[in-house]
Amino acid sequence: xxxxxxxxxxxxxxxxxxxxxIPVVGFGLAVVGLYQFYSDTMIKTSMKAEIGRTLSxxxxxxxxxxxxxxxxxxxxxxxxxxxxxLRDAFYSTSFYIDFENNFIAEARYNYILKGxxxxxxxxxxxxxxxxxLGVIVALVRSxxxxxxxxxxxxxxxxxxxxxxxxxxxxLTVIRGTPVVVQxxxxxxxxxxxxxxxxxxxxxxxxxxxxxxxxxxxRGGILSVDKGQFEAGRSLGFGYVRTMAFIIVPQAFKTVLxxxxxxxxxxxxxxxxSGYVGLQELTKGGDIIRSRTYSAFMPLxxxxxxxxxxxxxxxxxxxxxxxxLKNSER
Amino acid sequence: MSADNNVIISVKDLKKHYNGxxxxxxxxxxxxxxxxxxxxxxxxxxxxKSTFLRSLNLLERPTGGTITFEGRDITDPSTNIxxxxxxMGMVFQHFNLFPHLTVLRNMTIAPTKLHGLSKKDAEKKxxxxxxxxxxxxxxxxxxxxxxxxxxxxxxxxxxxxxxxxVMLFDEPTSALDPEMVGEVLEVMKDLAxxxxxxxxxxxxMGFAREVATRVIFMDCGRIIEENxxxxxxxxxxxxxxxxxxxxxx
Numbered sequence: 001x002x003x004x005x006x007x008x009x010x011x012x013x014x015x016x017x018x019x020x021x022i023p024v025v026g027f028g029l030a031v032v033g034l035y036q037f038y039s040d041t042m043i044k045t046s047m048k049a050e051i052g053r054t055l056s057x058x059x060x061x062x063x064x065x066x067x068x069x070x071x072x073x074x075x076x077x078x079x080x081x082x083x084x085x086l087r088d089a090f091y092s093t094s095f096y097i098d099f100e101n102n103f104i105a106e107a108r109y110n111y112i113l114k115g116x117x118x119x120x121x122x123x124x125x126x127x128x129x130x131x132x133l134g135v136i137v138a139l140v141r142s143x144x145x146x147x148x149x150x151x152x153x154x155x156x157x158x159x160x161x162x163x164x165x166x167x168x169x170x171l172t173v174i175r176g177t178p179v180v181v182q183x184x185x186x187x188x189x190x191x192x193x194x195x196x197x198x199x200x201x202x203x204x205x206x207x208x209x210x211x212x213x214x215x216x217x218r219g220g221i222l223s224v225d226k227g228q229f230e231a232g233r234s235l236g237f238g239y240v241r242t243m244a245f246i247i248v249p250q251a252f253k254t255v256l257x258x259x260x261x262x263x264x265x266x267x268x269x270x271x272x273s274g275y276v277g278l279q280e281l282t283k284g285g286d287i288i289r290s291r292t293y294s295a296f297m298p299l300x301x302x303x304x305x306x307x308x309x310x311x312x313x314x315x316x317x318x319x320x321x322x323x324l325k326n327s328e329r
Numbered sequence: 330m331s332a333d334n335n336v337i338i339s340v341k342d343l344k345k346h347y348n349g350x351x352x353x354x355x356x357x358x359x360x361x362x363x364x365x366x367x368x369x370x371x372x373x374x375x376x377x378k379s380t381f382l383r384s385l386n387l388l389e390r391p392t393g394g395t396i397t398f399e400g401r402d403i404t405d406p407s408t409n410i411x412x413x414x415x416x417m418g419m420v421f422q423h424f425n426l427f428p429h430l431t432v433l434r435n436m437t438i439a440p441t442k443l444h445g446l447s448k449k450d451a452e453k454k455x456x457x458x459x460x461x462x463x464x465x466x467x468x469x470x471x472x473x474x475x476x477x478x479x480x481x482x483x484x485x486x487x488x489x490x491x492x493x494x495v496m497l498f499d500e501p502t503s504a505l506d507p508e509m510v511g512e513v514l515e516v517m518k519d520l521a522x523x524x525x526x527x528x529x530x531x532x533x534m535g536f537a538r539e540v541a542t543r544v545i546f547m548d549c550g551r552i553i554e555e556n557x558x559x560x561x562x563x564x565x566x567x568x569x570x571x572x573x574x575x576x577x578x
Contacts, residue, residue: 149390150390227421227423227425228425230388230419230421230425231419231421231425231427232427233388233411234417234418234419234488235414235443235488236411236414236443236491237411237439237443245438245442249429250427250428250429253429
């Protein structure tokens with residue numbers, strides 16, 4: 001029963017997303033899908049239904065925008081009289097005047113669009129850098145903790161000791177100073193000769209995020225039962241292979257939600273890039289504000305965009321957590 | 330130095346001290362384990378028997394003395410301990426199966442990665458072993474889907490999949506529900522009858538009496554008495570052993 005119904009909801013969700021640009025049709029489908037979902041208290045347990053619901057909601061939002069576009073902006077050869085009068089009425093509201101001034105005039109919406117692209121670009125590469133750094137630092141720190149007894153003197157231990165000290169210093173400095181300060185130091189001091197602001201932002205946020213990712217991953221490694229490590233070693237695996245085959249796969253599963261959370265934090269953190277003049281989403285909205293002297297529209301628009309992005313990723317994380325819970329031992 | 334070719338593990342004056350000698354988990358243990366022997370180590374908790382067993386494959390690092398395995402000193406830092414551990418199977422009190430892998434993968438991961446066995450050969454061998462312990466039908470299950478007794482039987486065959494020369498058992502039945510102890514002991518008994526060299530820390534006196542070729546009684550980090558099971562159980566010499574047996578039998 002439930003599986004059949006949730007399949008229907010999923011299909012309706014997909015359809016309402018695909019057909020969302022068409023007024024009435026997309027809207028109707030989305031409403032049907034949402035009604036199916038919310039009228040049944042049991043259906044929430046199904047992941048398919050949940051995905052269908054969210055697709056319907058997204059479809060509904062796109063449809064509202066598309067409908068507004070068709071109603072108020074889409075050029076017609078000879079529009080019916082009621083539409084022309086509706087448009088005239090709309091064009092004279094203070095909402096529209098403000099909207100036109102902030103987004104349409106001089107194609108100012110480009111500040112938002114291009115800014116959003118830059119935000120995604122910086123977040124994506126900073127996340128990659130952060131994960132790479134985080135994994136390395138976490139492995140150095142946890143391997144030093146376990147190997148310091150096994151390695152008896154020698155060059156290997158000396159190198160590991162130095163690396164561990166470096167990683168410790170990195171964590172202390174990065175987590176002990178504000179990210180804006182780090183960003184400005186990298187831009188105005190370290191890369192004073194370069195003007196590649198995206199690169200600077202990626203480095204700053206990647207290095208910053210790496211410190212937090214490192215601690216998340218180290219926590220995951222520590223959370224794996226010590227017996228797992230002993231079992232791997234007793235079979236004859238060396239330290240590195242025990243980590244690779246036994247410990248890290250288990251640790252990864254536990255830290256996946258926290259890592260995804262760190263990613264969400266990172267998206268919002270990039271909003272301070274304006275300090276070095278990088279035009280990302282927040283700066284884009286701020287530039288519009290400085291041109292039009294009206295703060296409400298551009299800033300609220302920026303806030304809504306962040307909110308929608310974060311809500312979407314939070315939803316993805318909750319799905320992920322459910323998946324992991326289902327496959328739990 | 331023992332000239333006996335049959336000696337597989339030779340332990341000399343093994344010490345494990347904590348806090349600079351304040352706590353002596355092992356305080357000079359000396360014994361030889363010969364090929365085909367089934368040595369059962371008994372003793373009160375805190376007597377050092379688990380530490381002794383875990384020292385044999387260096388899961389615990391002794392602070393003094395030597396352990397020679399198949400002619401090589403494993404306490405020497407230049408010895409490749411990973412290589413030697415491949416020949417020493419170990420079974421833990423809490424099974425320590427890998428929860429993210431199926432039963433079959435638990436058993437094949439070490440032979441394929443360490444012995445270079447092909448996946449097919451490793452699986453064939455694993456299935457044969459599973460058949461022997463009556464768990465062939467659980468090959469594709471995950472450890473979470475097994476009972477404690479099943480988990481421990483899998484843990485034993487996982488170690489056997491590496492074709493070890495010695496098997497070390499660290500209280501293999503202590504974490505089991507009473508009704509599951511029998512099935513695990515049965516597997517161990519078969520293994521002993523097949524001629525496997527075994528060192529086993531256990532509280533199962535029945536198993537010691539029936540299967541062991543030698544029983545070691547430890548207390549306060551020392552071997553107090555070692556003898557055949559008949560002598561240990563019917564004619565104990567040391568007072569501490571007598572007191573211990575009185576409590577457990």
